[in-house]
Amino acid sequence: MTVGVLALQGDFAAHARALARVGVATSFVRKPADFVGIDALVLPGGESTAMLKGLERNALATPLRDFLAARRPVLGTCAGVILLARTVTNPPQRSFDALDIDVERNAYGTQLDSFSAVTDDGGAFAALPTVFIRAPRISRVGAGVEVLARVDGDPVLVRDGSVWGATFHPELGGDDRVHRAWSSLRQM
Ligand code: GLN
Numbered sequence: 422m423t424v425g426v427l428a429l430q431g432d433f434a435a436h437a438r439a440l441a442r443v444g445v446a447t448s449f450v451r452k453p454a455d456f457v458g459i460d461a462l463v464l465p466g467g468e469s470t471a472m473l474k475g476l477e478r479n480a481l482a483t484p485l486r487d488f489l490a491a492r493r494p495v496l497g498t499c500a501g502v503i504l505l506a507r508t509v510t511n512p513p514q515r516s517f518d519a520l521d522i523d524v525e526r527n528a529y530g531t532q533l534d535s536f537s538a539v540t541d542d543g544g545a546f547a548a549l550p551t552v553f554i555r556a557p558r559i560s561r562v563g564a565g566v567e568v569l570a571r572v573d574g575d576p577v578l579v580r581d582g583s584v585w586g587a588t589f590h591p592e593l594g595g596d597d598r599v600h601r602a603w604s605s606l607r608q609m
Contacts, residue, residue: 422445422446422460422461422604423446423447423448423458423459423460424440424445424446424447424448424459424460424461424462424463424604425447425448425449425450425455425456425459425461425462425463426440426447426448426449426450426462426463426465427449427450427462427463427464427465427472427481427485427501428449428450428451428465429451429471429472429475429476429479429481430467430468430471430472430475431465431466431467431468431471431472431500432465432466432467432590432592432593433449433463433465433467435465435590435592435593436463436465436498436592436600437449438592439591439592439597439600440463440600440604442597442600443597443600443601443604445600445604447463450462450481451479452479452480452481453479453480453481453483453484456484456485456488460493460494461493461494461495461496461583461604462485462488462493462494462495462496463495463496463497463498463501464495464496464497464498464500464501464502464504464505465498465499465500465501465592466498466499466500466501466554466590466592467499467500468500469500469501469503469504469509469514469526470514472500472504473504473514473515485517486517489505489517489519489584492582492583492584493583494583494584494585494603494606495519495583495584495585496585496586496587496599496600496603497519497520497584497585497586497587498586498587498588498589498590498591498592499553499554499555499556499557499587499588499589499590501586502520502522502524502557502559502586502587502588503516503524503526503557504516504517505517505518505519505520505522505584505586506518506520506522506523506524506586507520507521507522507523507563508523508524508561509523509524509525509526510523510524510525510526510560511525511526511527511528512526514526519584520563520566520579520581520584520586521562521563521564521565521566521581522559522561522562522563522566522576522579522586523559523560523561524557524558524559524560524588525557525558525560526557527555527556527557528556528557528558528560529553529555529556529558534554534555535552535553535554535555536553537550537551537552537553537594538551538553538572538573538589539551539572540570540571540572540577540578541570541571541572541573541574544569544570545569545598545602546569546570546578546598546599546602547570549570549578549591549594549596549598549599550594550595550596551570551572551577551589551590551591551594552589552590552593552594553588553589553590554590556588556589557588558575558588559575559576559577559579559586559588562576562579563581565581566579566580566581567579567580567581569585572589576588577589578591578599583603583606585599585603587599
């Protein structure tokens, strides 16, 4: 199994290292041909506006849309979950509507640009150290979407089948539970 990591911008290298730690092979996705042979895809953190431009510039928007439409396994973190959302606010921008959630960008304000927290009690992802960097907030969770972890009551890790989204950076927290669980899904 090979997990593709979108490598246009942002912290794609940290995701490749996290996946290596849990024993998963990765390849970087920078051009349409890089979609050939990947079983799953990570959309990393970074700047979602820059990623949208890079996707267009590199002719990756259509292969990404096809990959998402096939409901292949995807993990979107921070900017990546913004790309996966149905609706994006603050400011509004295009997204791929692969997860029935709405997100508000940069929702924690300038004073709390970056912070770490620990997920609330309960479930497989309780007490998970989480790093937030100019993070979005999930403002609506659709009926078919399961909340896997919360911080202060806010959903921060959600899934619809093998499509997972995190508003934090699971690749930076020093705890690889998210990468391990997502990459060991039966569908992969
Ligand atoms: N603020 C970024 C955005 O809106 C996301 C930040 C991140 O990925 N760490 O795209």
